[in-house]
Amino acid sequence: MKKFKGLHVLLLALAVMLVVSACGNNSAAPSNEGAASSNQTNASSGSEVKISLLNSKGEIQLQLEEAAKAFKEDYPNITLEILPTAAGQSPFERASALYAAGNPTTITMLDTGDVEKFKDRVLDLSGEKWMEDAVERSVDLTTFDGKNLAFPLAIEGYGFIYNKAVVDKAVGGSFDPNSIQTRDDLENLFKQIEASGVAPLIISPMDWSLGAHYLALAYAGQSEDTAEVAKFIEDLKAGQVDLGSNAVFNGLIDTFDVMMQYNIDKASPLAGTYERGPEVLGKGEVGIWFQGNWAWPQISSFDTADGQYGFLPIPISNNAEDFGNTQISSAVSKRLVIDKEKSTPEQQEAAKTFLNWMVYEEKGQDFLVNKANIIPAFSNITLEAQDPLAASIQDYISRGKTQDSMSTMPADHWSKVGASMQKYLAKAGDRATLVKEIEDYWKSVK
Template identity: 65%
Template sequence: MNGFKKISLTALTLILSASLSACGNSNSNSQATTSSDKSGTDKSVKITLLNSKGEIQTQLEDAAKSFHEAYPDITLEIQQVPSGTSPFERASTLYASGNQPTMIMLDTGDVAKFKDHILELGDEKWNGDAIDSALDLTTIDGKNYAFPLAVEGYGLIYNKQVLDKAVGGNFDPASINTTSALEELFKKIEASGKKALTISPMDWSLGAHYLPLAYGGQSKDSTEVSGFIDSLKAGTADLSSNKVFNGLMDTFDVMMKYNMDQASPLSPTYEKGPELLGKGEVGIWFMGNWAWPQISGFDTADKQYGFLPVPISNNPDDYGNAQISAAVSKRIVVDKEKTTPEQQAAAKKFFDWIVYDQAGQEFLVNKANIVPAFKNITMETPDPLGKSIQAYLAAGNVEPSLSDLPADHWTKVGASMQKYLSKAGDRATLAKEIGDYWKKVK
């Protein structure tokens, strides 16, 4: 999730639209290669996957080899989204050139933009084994268009060794279920000689992760969350008097109070967070499980880490106080314009291999360190943050992340959150700027 990049949505949409008129539905330049083309013998098929999760490129390449061993007639090539390019941007460019791959790994919010050009996958067996809500955002008019690859979650990551010392025993994460309880924990950490927490001030962290808790925390019912966002667009929602928004910002005020960089709150870089947490210099960092590879490079706590929810009130029973935010962040779609029926069938076999084959599950969980989106996969991920997410999923304590927000949401409201963090604007200003943003959303 920390790979959010600034792109021009309008420009890219125009590129995509232009590409479709250029390449139409022709199969004339098919990606398929068959041995019969060369020797007249049995058919083989080549398929390609555009990978937008760069940290698992090597693991995917190894998975392609393992998949080929299971299906010798299928060759899978892994392509990579260039660094600094969003998956939507890269996929749009490939469509414009008529070189779209068989499969494309997209962010959840981008799937609907390609709906008319990708295969409907709702009849595949794995739909029935997907975890709750995993298919909601890619199901359009009753049809699912994407394979849910990875679940990612975020909240307050804690270093258990630091917190054990602070509380004088075995820290229980369930004990932090109110804003007041969180502040008491901060006090204990500082009394133990460590810094309570560090706040990473990047606009994507504040605008795409922290603030959306105010939207998703409105209700357990996703239709009510959607209704709240609609009311923001209509200008009828008043954030300044909204209980969840104010509760979330009350917690943010507490976080600001104990932030180790109070003197210069906008100066920390992303790279500093995992170092501080991994070395045990701070007890808590607001971030997601995608940060584990960086944390592990500094780990002195023997992989003892987990997530705490971000409290939104002092009532332990309020929704959000026991939940972390998590959702399927990466989806794989199948092109239907240039792929042959054989390639489409091969892509579907790859999905089945991931979900139902032991080697596929091994790749997903133990090699790629991915939290799976399927109930039938019972392997426990080896990384501690993944384990923590799996525990919250198993307990039903997950608030669905809002992964389909407007493309410029995190840059616009993230800047407003940065202003608040640096005390350049008060809460009334923040509420107004967020409200003004949503009124302009089409």
Template identity: 65%
Template sequence: MKRKFGWLGLMLALVMAVTACGGGGNKTPESPSASQAAESASPSATSSDLKAKITFLNSKGEIQAQLEEAAKTFSNDYPGVTVEILSTSSGQSPFEKASQMYAAGNPATILMLDPADVPKFKDRILDLSGEKWVADAIDNSLTKADGTVLDFPFAVEGFSLVYNKKVLDAAVGGSFDPATIQTRSDLKALFDKIEASGKKAIHVSPMDWSLGAHYMNFLYADQSSDYAQVEKFISDLKAGSVDLASNTVFNGLIDTFDLMKEYNITKDNPLSPPYEKGPEYLAKGDVGLWFMGNWAWPNIKSFDATGEYGFLPVPISDNAADYGNTQIATAVTKRLTIDKEKSTPEQQAAAKKFLEWLVYEQNGQDFLVNKANIIPAFKNITLEPQDPLAKSVKSYMSNGATVVGMTSMPADHWSKVGASMQKYMANAGDRAKLAEEIEDYWKTVK
């Protein structure tokens, strides 16, 4: 997606958001005053004027149950509004689902889209520039086009290697310190210690979105801490002038993936496990590590609600000073839009109130932070996340130890590059073939 801001700017904004929660200054408009916040803590006096049935397309399957509960809570707060939560099918992208709904003449009132998809619907969605929460969104988190605000930033998320501290404590014979893992050799030594303790080191989920959108994110983000260099690298890929076979980051990242493949609990049949096996393996202590993001906490919690978990970076070399070796990836990863093509004015008003409810009302904030375990993209929300993965993400953000979550990749990147990674994971192609397929993919991107 061609956004109006750079990825580096987004990451700086995410760090600023953390300090803003503690009262740090910035140049954006101030959050509501204490009296205003108190007034917005409960439904407004005009809530009875809202009467509509709206639909919400959810593309974050792991929070489907929480969203359905939030819809009931919102309807209790605003009795005239009914919210129906829809979902994408397994393996279906939000762009595909939203496009099908528009083709059928029945789009959802609120659509949860991936960042790269928002501009594709810009002529069919409302301008949200006048909404109250625009002033409280973290800097550079909004998708804009022609001076309008197209979306509501729904979630800040982080991803890297998730660890189960109980398993790692046993492996190292004491309290595990994540700061001890700064190189690939450090990671291998940890793998060996975990396996010596009687557990398997890691589970690598085979879904194309995990491999293509998340693991291969580091191919781009780790090229440089200078965004201009990351942008140039992608431009050069499109121009066909990058030789990945000789690229240091590519080779380092795949060397680390080879290590992960070697120690993978399902290496004998690596493409077979569904997503659900990841949280089960990790939470039950079958493995010490799982490559995934903080969105997985509700799944992990269903097996182990009281354990300690956190993130380790994905090191790509044996030089601890190399960029990427001590960082995780973070980004605003999901965005909400409101349909204007088929929705009635009453539905649009109800949808706007739902978004406002998420940001300013106690029940909405409780859903985001405590129920859905989401790190909000709004400076006024001071609720601290209670789950260990969100806490870990915020710690990396506070320390400036993040790389860019490449949310502006082309819509088919995760499926195409993910498919190439799946072949490599299953030993159906070598490194040279993987490099060739990634280069060929980028040559088709306009």
């Protein structure tokens, strides 16, 4: 969910590098060359070491557990335990609780904006081999005082995921995603899907989806210039923004109103769960789901459309030229940090070995791209995305059709404003109430 200047150029370059060839590596095949640093040598030849990783991407918990087993095969003396973050709990909250208890995990998966909060507790990773292969600007937001403190795990994107088989039937031919460029275009598609006998849309009511993803489009959509977006956030904090008269915010909520009208769960809009979304989309019971490419492992388990899915942007107006109407939100999202307070030197070296394993070794790359369906932030990894959602994101990237995701939101943003969005979704509060609660939240941010 994150913003950094020049992201369109970065992601375009990444898409090309992912598909065409390795940059800075003479072989397109996964290679250990240069990765067998003293860190790996120590970790692979010493005594038994046990490390842990706090996972805040619940959708890849099983994949991470399998990766830990594969890693153990390559490094028998290292045991990696994967701990899940509780559903609905932010990684910042969980990591803070573990530190307060004096028992942090060796590796913690954080959102980009949370890394700075732990900067005095985690290792400087600036000297690691993978820094040479990290794509341009992928570590800028986690670098403080010249030291990079985090490993860029994944580039992610989100928007409307559509089931092509459903929408093809609805439009009476092969659906062209580029045909949806305005709110009216979107509503017309909803009507066509409904007329075909299928529910048009499902809105998953989780606070993180509504707050961190959907509402964040109102911030990122203010300008293509990330400096202007940053200023907008500062003005929100200063109480100098009237959201009630803001065109982008109102356009986004107007679109949300349309979504509410065609929501399969509109009779009980807060009753849905994350798990329900991939099931009804994959089974073709709905045509569209607002979510991100991280959802493919769950969708694929229900897939009846032969893997034919893609993304639509979230149109916020009826002017196709307006920024955001044809752009997908994407950026480096999750980061891995290594504890330096409680972890032993041996555990720290083992943790570094795991990070290098993902970047340079065949099993590690296979985990990232093929098992976890992650778009890597490293130029040497040339495996092509096998899942349709990652491929769709890469297509938007290659065409320069991306909007910078918000990556530095306060840790409680999704829970606080997400709750306000839930209230609006349930019609327990009107737009004026929503505006006031969002404005009050930002004015409370220190």
